[in-house]
Amino acid sequence: MKQKEFIKKVVGKIQGDKNVVGLAVAGSFITNEIDEFSDVDLILVTVDKVAPDVKKMVDYAKSFGSYLNGFTGEHVGERRVLICLYDKPLLHVDIKFLTLDEFEKRIEDPIILYDPNKALEKVISSTKSECPKLDFQWIEDRFWIWIHYALLKIGRGELIEAYDFLGFIRMVVLGPLLHIKNGNSPRGVRKVETQIDISDFNHLKLTLPNYTRQSLLTSLKNSIDLYKSLRLFLFQKDTVLQSETEKKVMEYFNEIETKKISNQEN
Secondary structure (H helix, E strand, O other): OOOHHHHHHHHHHOOOEEEOEEEEEEEOOOOOOOOOOEEEEEEEEEEOOOOOOHHHHHHHHOOOOOOEEEEEEEOOEEEEEEEEEEEEEEEEEEEEHHHHHHHHOOOOOOEEEEEEOOHHHHHHHHOOOOOOOOOOHHHHHHHHHHHHHHHHHHHHHHHHHHHHHHHHHHHHHHHHHHHHHHHOOOOOOOHHHHHHOOOOOOOHHHOOOOOOOOHHHHHHHHHHHHHHHHHHHHOOOOOOOHHHHHHHHHHHHHHHHOOOOOOOOO
């Protein structure tokens, strides 16, 4: 398999590099779910900091294989990750550059690939990985304002923006909540096709619209219904519901739904 062959080459490249403490791999390798479509999530631990110096990060990446291009992960809030595409074979590889102290703070325990002095092993055995908990209050404080924003776009006729915004709601709210309900880590909508209950998945599919005003409104209403059911199932008693905001937004929903706008598809 091309991913394992690439990893084997990387291990060979870093052996003898005195700045390298160790190498580990995360993602689907942990659960042994790699297939032909899997990317490779490497964690390179070094003595001296490499990230966020882009030149140093790229220099390491280029030494690992037929490097085509790469960029740092600001869009996911992680400047220490270099997202790379390699050739021969074409392969997506994420490389996270950490020091040993930084390696202690992790959301999962990766598989160690190279650890000559057992430094990574000692960290994993003496510290605990912890997946960040989803902040239900953070979601509730934003959800209804987000719904209102989507209604504004539909009302104005900016249907493509509304279409994209529903994807944002799935990624940030519905997917993570469904994953938690099903005992998974709250990673957006990743692998929802296989990792959540079929009934939950069918409810999530109802939030997928077509490019029509009415379909967008129906999908938005289905998103609201799904959120409220998940809120009832998951939220703690101390979560403060924004009931007044919800009431006003739903009144506006009814207003938009009944309004006929010229030059719009209904």
